[in-house]
Amino acid sequence: MAQTQWWQRGIFYQVYPRSFQDTNGDGIGDLDGIRARLDYLVALGIDAVWISPIFPSPMADFGYDVADYCGIDPMFGDLDAFDRLIEEAHARRLKIVLDFVPNHTSDQHPWFAESRASRENPRRDWYIWRDPAPDGGPPNNWMSNFGGPAWTYDPASGQYYYHAFLTQQPDLNWRNPQVRAAMHDVLRFWMARGVDGFRVDVIWHLMKDANFRDNPPNPEYGPGDADIRRFLQTRSTDQPDVHAIIAELRAVIDEYEDRVLIGEIYLPIDRLVAYYGENLEGAHLPFNFQLIHASWSAPRLAELIADYDAAVPEGGWPNWVLGNHDQPRIASRIGARRARVAAMLLLTLRGTPTMYYGDEIGMENVPIATEDAHDPWEKNEPGLGLGRDPERTPMQWDASPNAGFTNGRPWLPLAADFTTRNVAVQLEQPASLLGLYRDLIALRRAHPVLHAGTYRKITALGDVLVFLRESAEECVLVALNLAGTVQDDIPLPPGTQGRVLLSTEPDRPREERVEGHLSLRPHEGVIVALDARL
């Protein structure tokens, strides 16, 4: 097997810092809180922590509106706290990955204050300013991802500025070389401080059509849909020239040893894989969100795994994601029983897994009434189910008041079930979801074939998905029952012989022999080490 990098062997874990661990009683998580929980993460077995934005911000979009790229918001701590976190993480061989938000700044960023000061300001061109349309309206039909037009009129200078997200998140002009140079220096600033890489926010948005042509209508748009679905974003995102911009980012990353570049990209597979870059000069890991949108059926999962696996370019490394801070929780999407099988799938597929905090204990969406919403998207387009607060609620550490998350009043409510669904309880129960995650992660580490082997589908019939992970050294079979009914005598390829390494059903004996066929209980997944390659 070729030598692999840490981000190929390892497992990423996303921390949403506001909701992980508070140490100063303000009800909002902080850097000292993450540091206090490092031993938990080590025991879980993950390798790298990606932290959503921690930079000074007015928090209009909870940190995705950055007012200073090289600082820490006092809410989270300061640079000393950050340095302590890096030091203690590295002492435990954990990597720290930051969220880099280059597409837009906060409207409170000093660059934007200068840019909007006058048409003549040297930073005017750092952002995207356009004259009104002949009727005085916005320059084109582009919509904001959070509802309404993506253009805001600035009466002082008589022009509109573009913001793919909130009015308070003006887009930077990446065609301007000074912007690019300034942002490259931001990456260097953090890498020099020891940061191991970046998850790049909406990387496919960085370049827009040079002529600002209208987006075409979306034929699938219907009543009740978010505004952003009115048009297909073919002119406002995913432009061919974005790849040269990303290659420049990658070159900066490569100035430092062993760093990783991850890109957030919501695109169909054929366009997604372009983000590995020509000659692999793009992102190391363009996030693969296929499992987030997939329907939970064996043929569908098999199809998307095959399509993705085949589309990843030669030399490119695959990855898989089950959830993040923008998506409904996996346990709520597919149900608690299936979440166990989903965990097994995530941790046995070919490609780097990324976990979302709390999914390892089966945290579910917490219903938040529209009038209590914090998320600006819910506030702008209320009642459509777009809000992201439900998947951002505080981590459930134990049964003490506020689940051990804070001594103060948590910024979002705790789940109603936190006294029974929490880390402390599940650590005591080997049969818990947390116990399963720990076993799966340990198994992935103990059997290199699970991170480095090839993928081969065996069966995707009815509700059963069976696949192999193979290398010159070992062969592992994974069989997943996606349904709530027993699956008797699933035929396996002729000559299949092996022993069970792990089941999602804790009472199936490990080392149980498997020969020729397999029966699975409802929602059961098993991993079988084969005696010989098939």
Ligand code: NOJ
């Ligand atoms: C994607 C982030 O994940 C999301 O939380 C944020 O609102 C938008 N980008 C805008 O930065």
